[in-house]
Structure formats: structure tokens, C-alpha cells
Amino acid sequence: MAIPDYFQRNAIAISQVISGLDEQRLESRLADVRIGVTIGPDAVGNEGRALADLLVRLLARLYPSIIIRGEGAGGVGDEVRELARRINPRVEHLGQPTVEVVVGTARPQWGAARTMFVGSNGWSAKLSTHDPQACGASNNPFGAGLAASVAASDVFRHVFLSGAELDTECEIAVPNVGEWATEGGDIGGNVGSIVLAGAGAIGNAVAWALSRTQLEGSVEIVDHESVDLGNLQRYVLAERNDEKKRKASFVATEFSGRLRGNAHECTLAEFLQKKRHQVDNLVLALDSAKDRCAGQASLPRRVANAWTQPGDLGVSTHDFLEGACVHCLYMPDGEQKNEDHIIAESFGVMNRLMQVRTLLYKNEGAPRDLLTAIADARDLPLSKLLPFEGRSLRTLYTEGFCGGAVIPLGDLGRPANDVHVPLAHQSALAGVLLGAAGVGMCLSGRVDSVVVQYDVLKPQERFQVFPAAKHVAKRCICQDADYRDVYRQKYP
Numbered sequence: 374m375a376i377p378d379y380f381q382r383n384a385i386a387i388s389q390v391i392s393g394l395d396e397q398r399l400e401s402r403l404a405d406v407r408i409g410v411t412i413g414p415d416a417v418g419n420e421g422r423a424l425a426d427l428l429v430r431l432l433a434r435l436y437p438s439i440i441i442r443g444e445g446a447g448g449v450g451d452e453v454r455e456l457a458r459r460i461n462p463r464v465e466h467l468g469q470p471t472v473e474v475v476v477g478t479a480r481p482q483w484g485a486a487r488t489m490f491v492g493s494n495g496w497s498a499k500l501s502t503h504d505p506q507a508c509g510a511s512n513n514p515f516g517a518g519l520a521a522s523v524a525a526s527d528v529f530r531h532v533f534l535s536g537a538e539l540d541t542e543c544e545i546a547v548p549n550v551g552e553w554a555t556e557g558g559d560i561g562g563n564v565g566s567i568v569l570a571g572a573g574a575i576g577n578a579v580a581w582a583l584s585r586t587q588l589e590g591s592v593e594i595v596d597h598e599s600v601d602l603g604n605l606q607r608y609v610l611a612e613r614n615d616e617k618k619r620k621a622s623f624v625a626t627e628f629s630g631r632l633r634g635n636a637h638e639c640t641l642a643e644f645l646q647k648k649r650h651q652v653d654n655l656v657l658a659l660d661s662a663k664d665r666c667a668g669q670a671s672l673p674r675r676v677a678n679a680w681t682q683p684g685d686l687g688v689s690t691h692d693f694l695e696g697a698c699v700h701c702l703y704m705p706d707g708e709q710k711n712e713d714h715i716i717a718e719s720f721g722v723m724n725r726l727m728q729v730r731t732l733l734y735k736n737e738g739a740p741r742d743l744l745t746a747i748a749d750a751r752d753l754p755l756s757k758l759l760p761f762e763g764r765s766l767r768t769l770y771t772e773g774f775c776g777g778a779v780i781p782l783g784d785l786g787r788p789a790n791d792v793h794v795p796l797a798h799q800s801a802l803a804g805v806l807l808g809a810a811g812v813g814m815c816l817s818g819r820v821d822s823v824v825v826q827y828d829v830l831k832p833q834e835r836f837q838v839f840p841a842a843k844h845v846a847k848r849c850i851c852q853d854a855d856y857r858d859v860y861r862q863k864y865p
């Protein structure tokens with residue numbers, strides 16, 4: 374079968390979402406899957422081209438057979454067919470598709486068992502399982518990027534989760550765009566200088582989106598690492614022969630327009646020192662909370678941040694003086710921990726702190742994926758946790774953990790050690806949203822502290838937007854008089 378040689382990483386990522394699916398089972402599942410991509414004549418513009426491009430970048434990393442047709446779509450069909458081959462040189466282009474994605478106003482070609490229609494309009498993605506969806510005429514890649522990510526997620530759920538509910542008859546807008554949303558969705562202007570910290574999976578998608586705008590200015594791409602084979606599973610810009618290239622440099626080559634991409638092959642700390650900590654717009658696409666907080670502590674004028682964790686992803690923006698800063702979201706251990714922090718820590722799932730916080734805030738029951746993660750992290754049989762499914766996290770904590778129902782009293786202490794490998798479409802979606810948030814704060818010149826979360830379980834109401842207040846412990850750097858004074862002096 375034509376699976377890519379970096380396939381094992383896909384298997385790890387998928388097994389973290391769907392338990393019991395090991396590499397061998399995954400391979401045999403994919404043996405019968407052939408994805409058709411039909412590209413309509415309206416996909417020749419910026420939006421359609423971007424949509425088809427990102428969709429194929431996502432699909433070609435996982436599915437061994439992709440059959441592409443693009444009659445009437447200029448050269449877009451040939452372009453993305455070549456692209457698929459550069460991503461997975463073993464990809465097959467023959468056979469009868471079992472699932473088809475139609476981009477723009479084309480009719481389906483193959484009578485596949487499942488057909489999804491996808492289009493975009495400026496800031497919005499449009500999805501249907503019944504009728505073709507047009508591609509808009511704006512120069513805005515964000516709605517198209519959102520559409521491609523959500524469509525890839527729907528293909529994934531259709532293939533791997535039987536009976537999964539797909540996005541249909543819906544228009545999903547990039548959230549929190551606010552006052553700088555423009556008529557018709559066109560965007561333009563000078564963003565000045567954006568510092569993109571991290572050229573990993575999320576950073577790749579940020580650069581994918583920014584490089585497809587017609588904005589002016591520069592993106593300073595900071596990353597000291599090189600691309601390894603395992604990265605190819607979810608780095609949307611990476612092709613098979615990009616292995617071993619420096620991440621910052623290969624991402625910078627994507628920028629060929631008026632928005633320049635400059636590579637900085639160093640750590641964020643080294644970069645910030647070089648810039649004497651003068652950064653107007655910091656976009657954090659980093660894995661570790663510690664690095665994100667270090668970025669915030671350098672007191673950039675405005676910050677946007679994104680994350681992925683199993684079953685959840687989101688983006689936050691930060692007004693250092695008035696709202697939550699990045700530190701507030703990832704307050705380090707201390708004597709006055711928040712309830713969510715204490716609970717996530719004792720569950721062993723600090724990597725899911727945002728999910729725990731949201732569930733507590735909304736007083737919702739414990740979902741199965743969280744229970745599974747807790748069972749894994751604390752080495753417990755899932756059966757001990759299942760009686761708490763759908764019950765509040767406080768109950769699970771007080772009865773199960775403090776009350777001894779799940780783990781023996783006094784046995785709290787094994788550290789969280791699981792390493793989360795996100796799926797390609799999750800990282801892509803987080804990156805597209807982060808890119809939009811970054812452009813928004815640059816063009817508007819202001820930022821509010823807001824957390825946007827994407828709910829994979831609610832197809833019709835994907836985005837939840839929360840204003841983010843400062844940490845209640847009042848011990849954060851954004852509540853410290855010295856830090857606040859320095860910030861005010863830097864940006865009078």
C-alpha cells in the first residue's frame with residue numbers, strides 16, 4: 374500500500390484519539406479508503422486555490438490513495454496532484470473513490486459512498502453534505518483555511534468513526550474577528566512586524582495562511598530546530614524532501630509576496646535578547662507552557678497564543694494591563710493554586726488544563742476522552758473511572774481522588790508523562806485561527822484578552838469565546854507593579 378514512510382507518527386496521533394487502533398489496524402483500515410477530490414471552476418481564485426491547496430496538504434499525509442479531478446479549474450488540479458506527490462511520493466491516484474470532497478461549484482464525479490461539499494466566503498467556511506458550495510472571490514485565505522481544516526476533520530471522522538456526525542449545511546466564521554472584518558472579506562494593509570515563535574505544526578499553518586494574504590510587512594520566524602521525519606505527519610508546509618531542513622528557513626521560503634518571511638535559527642530567548650525585548654506583535658506557536666510564559670515575560674506589546682490537546686484546540690489573545698496575560702492561563706505551581714490546576718494535576722492531565730477549566734466553568738460532566746486520558750496518565754483501569762462519566766469533575770475529584778473511590782488515598786504523586794501528538798488537521802486549524810488573531814491585533818493596533826475554544830463534539834456551534842480575566846491568585850506578573858510599570862514605559 375502507498376502509505377508514506379512517516380506513517381508511524383500518524384498511527385500514534387490517531388491511537389490517542391481512537392483507542393485500540395494500532396499501526397497495523399490503521400493500515401488495514403486505510404487499505405480500502407480512496408479519497409476523491411473534485412475541484413470546481415470557481416476554485417481558480419485566491420480562496421478556492423487556498424482551499425484546495427490546504428485540503429490536499431492535509432489529506433496527502435495520511436491517505437494512500439487520492440484521486441484528484443479539476444477540469445475547468447485552470448491548472449489547480451494538476452498543481453495539487455503534484456503537491457500530493459511531493460508530500461507522499463508513494464501516493465496513488467487511481468481507482469474509484471470511497472469518499473469524495475467537492476471544492477467549489479463542481480458536481481460530484483464518482484458516486485462515492487459519502488460526498489462532502491466545501492467552499493468559503495471571506496472569513497467563513499461553508500460545508501454541506503448535499504449541495505456544492507461556492508468559493509468566494511476575496512483575497513482572504515482564512516475562511517478557506519478553516520474550510521480545508523474542517524473538511525479534513527470530517528473526512529477523518531467519516532473514515533475512522535462510524536456514524537460520526539459531519540458538518541453540514543453550515544457556515545462557520547473565523548471567530549473573534551471583530552471590528553477589522555471587512556466588507557466582502559478582503560484584507561490588506563501593513564502589519565508591521567509579526568514575530569512568529571515556533572515553526573512547528575501550528576507555526577507551519579500560521580505561515581501557510583499569512584503567506585497567502587496580500588498584506589505588507591514582515592514575519593520574523595523564530596525556531597532553532599530542524600524538520601525530522603516524524604514532523605511530516607502534521608507540518609502542512611513540509612514536503613517529503615524537507616526532512617532535515619531548518620524549520621525557520623523552510624517556512625520562510627513560503628513567503629514570496631509583499632509580506633516578507635525572515636528566518637531566525639535560534640531560540641526565542643536568543644531572539645528576544647537580540648531585539649532587546651522590543652516586540653510589538655508576538656504570535657506564540659510553541660509546545661511548552663514554560664516557553665509561552667517566557668515569551669510573555671519579555672513584555673511584548675500584544676500577544677496571541679494557540680494550543681492543541683486531545684479533542685480540543687484553541688487560541689487566546691492577551692492585553693497585558695487589562696485582562697489575562699499568557700501567564701494567567703498557565704500559572705506555575707504555587708501555594709495558591711486554582712481549583713482547575715489542582716484538579717488537573719491530581720488527575721495527571723496538566724496538558725488538558727484548558728479542558729478541565731472549561732468543564733469546571735460550565736459545570737459539565739466528565740467526557741470519556743478525559744477519563745481515558747486520566748486512566749492512561751495515572752495508570753488506572755478505565756473501568757474504575759467509568760462510573761464518573763458524565764458526572765462533574767468536582768465529584769470525580771472529591772469522591773474518586775480525594776475520597777479513595779478511584780485511587781487509594783495517599784497515592785497521589787505520579788507525574789503526567791504522556792506526550793500528545795496532534796492530528797494534522799487540528800494543528801492546521803489552530804494555526805489558521807492563530808494567524809487570523811495575529812493579523813487582527815496588528816491591523817487594529819489593539820488586543821483584548823479572549824480565549825477561543827473549538828469544540829470537536831459540537832458540529833453546529835464550533836467556537837466558544839470567553840473573555841479571559843486575570844488570575845484570581847493575584848500573583849501573576851501582569852498584577853505585579855514592577856512589571857506593569859515596565860510595560861507602561863515601553864508602550865506609553
Ligand SMILES: [Zn+2]
Nearest residue numbers: 698701849851
Ligand atoms: Zn497574568
